Amino acid sequence: MPAISKKGLDMPQSPIRKLAPYAEKAYAEGKTVYHLNIGQPDIKTPEIALDAVKIHSLDILAYTRSEGSDDYRQKIAGYYKKNDIHVSKDDIIVTTGGSEALLFAFGSIMDIDDEIIIPEPFYANYNGFSTASGVNIVPVISKIEDNFALPAIEEFEKLITPKTKAILICNPGNPTGYLYSKEEIKKLAAIVKKHDLFLIADEVYREFVYDGIEHYSIMQEESIQENAIMIDSVSKRYSMCGARIGCLVSKNKEVIATALKFAQARLSPPTLAQIASEAALNTPQSYFDEVKAEYVSRRNTLIEELEKIEGVKVAKPKGAFYCVAELPVKNADDFAQWLLEHFVVNGETVMVAPAAGFYSTPGVGLNQIRIAYVLNENSLRKAVNILKEALKVYPN
Amino acid sequence: MPAISKKGLDMPQSPIRKLAPYAEKAYAEGKTVYHLNIGQPDIKTPEIALDAVKIHSLDILAYTRSEGSDDYRQKIAGYYKKNDIHVSKDDIIVTTGGSEALLFAFGSIMDIDDEIIIPEPFYANYNGFSTASGVNIVPVISKIEDNFALPAIEEFEKLITPKTKAILICNPGNPTGYLYSKEEIKKLAAIVKKHDLFLIADEVYREFVYDGIEHYSIMQEESIQENAIMIDSVSKRYSMCGARIGCLVSKNKEVIATALKFAQARLSPPTLAQIASEAALNTPQSYFDEVKAEYVSRRNTLIEELEKIEGVKVAKPKGAFYCVAELPVKNADDFAQWLLEHFVVNGETVMVAPAAGFYSTPGVGLNQIRIAYVLNENSLRKAVNILKEALKVYPN
Numbered sequence: 191m192p193a194i195s196k197k198g199l200d201m202p203q204s205p206i207r208k209l210a211p212y213a214e215k216a217y218a219e220g221k222t223v224y225h226l227n228i229g230q231p232d233i234k235t236p237e238i239a240l241d242a243v244k245i246h247s248l249d250i251l252a253y254t255r256s257e258g259s260d261d262y263r264q265k266i267a268g269y270y271k272k273n274d275i276h277v278s279k280d281d282i283i284v285t286t287g288g289s290e291a292l293l294f295a296f297g298s299i300m301d302i303d304d305e306i307i308i309p310e311p312f313y314a315n316y317n318g319f320s321t322a323s324g325v326n327i328v329p330v331i332s333k334i335e336d337n338f339a340l341p342a343i344e345e346f347e348k349l350i351t352p353k354t355k356a357i358l359i360c361n362p363g364n365p366t367g368y369l370y371s372k373e374e375i376k377k378l379a380a381i382v383k384k385h386d387l388f389l390i391a392d393e394v395y396r397e398f399v400y401d402g403i404e405h406y407s408i409m410q411e412e413s414i415q416e417n418a419i420m421i422d423s424v425s426k427r428y429s430m431c432g433a434r435i436g437c438l439v440s441k442n443k444e445v446i447a448t449a450l451k452f453a454q455a456r457l458s459p460p461t462l463a464q465i466a467s468e469a470a471l472n473t474p475q476s477y478f479d480e481v482k483a484e485y486v487s488r489r490n491t492l493i494e495e496l497e498k499i500e501g502v503k504v505a506k507p508k509g510a511f512y513c514v515a516e517l518p519v520k521n522a523d524d525f526a527q528w529l530l531e532h533f534v535v536n537g538e539t540v541m542v543a544p545a546a547g548f549y550s551t552p553g554v555g556l557n558q559i560r561i562a563y564v565l566n567e568n569s570l571r572k573a574v575n576i577l578k579e580a581l582k583v584y585p586n
Numbered sequence: 587m588p589a590i591s592k593k594g595l596d597m598p599q600s601p602i603r604k605l606a607p608y609a610e611k612a613y614a615e616g617k618t619v620y621h622l623n624i625g626q627p628d629i630k631t632p633e634i635a636l637d638a639v640k641i642h643s644l645d646i647l648a649y650t651r652s653e654g655s656d657d658y659r660q661k662i663a664g665y666y667k668k669n670d671i672h673v674s675k676d677d678i679i680v681t682t683g684g685s686e687a688l689l690f691a692f693g694s695i696m697d698i699d700d701e702i703i704i705p706e707p708f709y710a711n712y713n714g715f716s717t718a719s720g721v722n723i724v725p726v727i728s729k730i731e732d733n734f735a736l737p738a739i740e741e742f743e744k745l746i747t748p749k750t751k752a753i754l755i756c757n758p759g760n761p762t763g764y765l766y767s768k769e770e771i772k773k774l775a776a777i778v779k780k781h782d783l784f785l786i787a788d789e790v791y792r793e794f795v796y797d798g799i800e801h802y803s804i805m806q807e808e809s810i811q812e813n814a815i816m817i818d819s820v821s822k823r824y825s826m827c828g829a830r831i832g833c834l835v836s837k838n839k840e841v842i843a844t845a846l847k848f849a850q851a852r853l854s855p856p857t858l859a860q861i862a863s864e865a866a867l868n869t870p871q872s873y874f875d876e877v878k879a880e881y882v883s884r885r886n887t888l889i890e891e892l893e894k895i896e897g898v899k900v901a902k903p904k905g906a907f908y909c910v911a912e913l914p915v916k917n918a919d920d921f922a923q924w925l926l927e928h929f930v931v932n933g934e935t936v937m938v939a940p941a942a943g944f945y946s947t948p949g950v951g952l953n954q955i956r957i958a959y960v961l962n963e964n965s966l967r968k969a970v971n972i973l974k975e976a977l978k979v980y981p982n
Contacts, residue, residue: 191812191838192751192784198694198844207850235647243858244640251631251826251862286682286830289852297718298594302698318851322693324720355588388588416587430647432857434682442587448594454603455714456685460856461828462639466647 205547212530224573242469258284288423288436311548356388365560367507395510433463601943608926620969638865654680684819684832707944752784761956763903791906829859
């Protein structure tokens with residue numbers, strides 16, 4: 191039998207997938223499972239986006255341009271302008287989700303065995319994209335004690351080698367909900383400028399920023415126009431994860447020309463989803479105001495309830511809809527599995543994402559979980575209560 | 587300024603893209619351009635597929651499973667059964683176009699600097715996927731004189747090294763329209779079995795097979811169940827290139843488990859397009875009969891007209907909707923550009939794809955072009971007439 195590649199063997203499995211069979215077993219046993227484990231919001235997609243595909247007048251579902259249709263890119267540039275990000279349609283390549291934008295960025299700027307520095311914990315799929323691209327993640331550790339703030343500049347500089355090509359941040363962050371301040375972005379700008387690196391920012395949660403703070407994009411930092419690559423997506427913004435539309439944005443013309451070659455090889459991003467995504471840009475501000483109010487209230491409830499549990503440490507998120515919590519358990523992986531297999535309150539249990547999968551340093555984050563507050567408040571309260579009761583009896 | 591990767595610099599540009607500025611110039615000058623250069627059919631998408639997205643009842647455009655929805659994969663397995671290919675839904679991973687299926691296949695079975703043997707000329711984007719995956723294409727030359735038949739077994743065996751991991755064919759072929767016979771597939775099966783290689787077959791043109799011949803899939807060859815990986819797509823079958831839905835099919839459980847990890851990293855294939863693609867499976871046979879009759883008649887006209895031109899050599903395609911023609915010119919790249927820039931018949935010109943981009947051996951195919959017969963017969967006749975008149979006056 192021919193052999194699987196080393197790359198294929200090295201590809202990480204999603205930290206959630208490992209638990210999937212236990213979730214299925216729980217369903218089979220008739221249990222209700224509260225899903226705090228995934229970033230699939232329960233928020234409705236704007237009707238304007240869903241309706242746009244209902245009234246399409248296509249008779250051939252044809253390719254669009256590889257970089258996305260001109261109209262759509264023009265409108266995306268308009269959206270950014272309202273967010274004080276000044277780019278033209280030529281600085282934008284429409285991609286199949288933020289995922290593909292990351293793959294294009296990695297391919298355009300890194301070769302085999304090159305290194306990318308990422309503050310950890312980080313979005314678990316960065317591991318997969320790195321393995322697929324043959325590059326190595328060098329983590330710089332951010333700590334729950336510091337609310338996951340940007341590590342000191344010196345910590346980054348210690349890690350820079352001749353193989354370092356980029357720093358990648360997620361802002362606001364999955365899984366921490368941490369929002370980088372303008373000062374922190376300026377610090378990163380100074381490092382990448384000094385060491386001639388790219389700065390990639392995954393800003394897909396840009397709209398989800400709380401407590402009156404403004405999001406500061408790397409694209410607003412003019413000194414690093416040639417270094418900055420922004421990754422974006424409609425998935426969370428309009429609760430249309432299934433559209434699979436994102437984009438890569440850069441003022442660096444070589445980056446765009448190179449990413450375009452990757453885009454041409456795969457022909458075009460999905461056409462129907464571009465129709466929905468273009469229409470989504472007309473979503474009224476009231477939609478975001480409501481969604482934001484909903485997330486803030488969920489977050490407050492979640493943090494308040496978690497803080498009541500003895501032995502639980504939690505970093506208060508300022509954006510996105512995740513938080514990382516430290517539990518009084520040795521191994522959150524085992525605990526998550528035990529919850530699904532052996533614990534119920536009134537026939538209900540809860541599924542959480544063990545946080546170890548969000549770290550690339552082995553042995554770190556073993557007692558942490560990521561919680562996605564994508565459920566309504568009532569469900570959230572019940573779910574946290576299950577956690578609380580579970581921790582009382584868990585045979586650690 | 588930070589540097590682009592070697593991989594990024596090496597990424598090939600589509601052979602057609604280089605001509606795009608000249609086509610735009612031709613439009614700007616008010617010329618009509620017949621596009622024989624791209625595989626975007628003018629055939630209408632089945633209404634049943636287009637209507638399915640018009641009546642969707644989603645209120646959240648959510649992720650599907652990473653491997654595609656259970657229902658859809660079940661129905662795909664049903665489609666294959668009708669084609670005498672016996673697989674279950676668990677042997678199928680739904681992908682974002684055939685492109686992504688190829689990337690997953692390459693990643694699952696090949697590491698950096700591994701080699702894949704491909705009969706050339708081949709689909710130009712195989713170059714891009716190979717570069718993106720860091721693997722090397724080793725071409726085995728098929729010749730226009732032989733109608734692009736499979737090269738002799740010995741030609742393959744000469745090329746096999748310890749780094750060879752797979753043989754890739756496109757059947758029926760883009761750009762040649764060549765259809766491999768059952769005997770040829772059996773020959774390939776014997777080679778991959780003997781040398782413990784994978785056999786990847788891109789069978790996206792399966793429905794487009796002419797002259798009463800039956801398509802024989804590598805999945806029908808039971809002796810190579812563990813070696814065979816089939817790539818498929820809805821793009822051409824239902825003229826829905828913009829859906830971006832394909833699949834990877836294999837009975838090799840390790841291949842599927844590995845490809846699934848790549849699929850999980852990018853979360854899910856596009857949801858709306860899966861709705862359209864699932865509905866497309868109910869397309870009545872009459873649709874294919876009509877489309878096939880149309881392509882056969884186009885092909886016959888095209889070949890007949892091309893053969894009338896002095897100095898033109900053409901391989902008669904038995905499938906797909908492309909053919910490769912040899913022209914009495916030194917460099918088809920220059921000729922294609924000259925057509926767009928300097929030649930018109932009644933204000934009309936023609937755009938062709940220079941075939942050199944479909945070869946990886948430098949200097950081969952320089953006097954060949956690929957013609958896609960995706961235009962109606964009247965336009966085809968006019969387009970070939972333009973070619974004929976052009977060749978009379980072209981300053982070679």
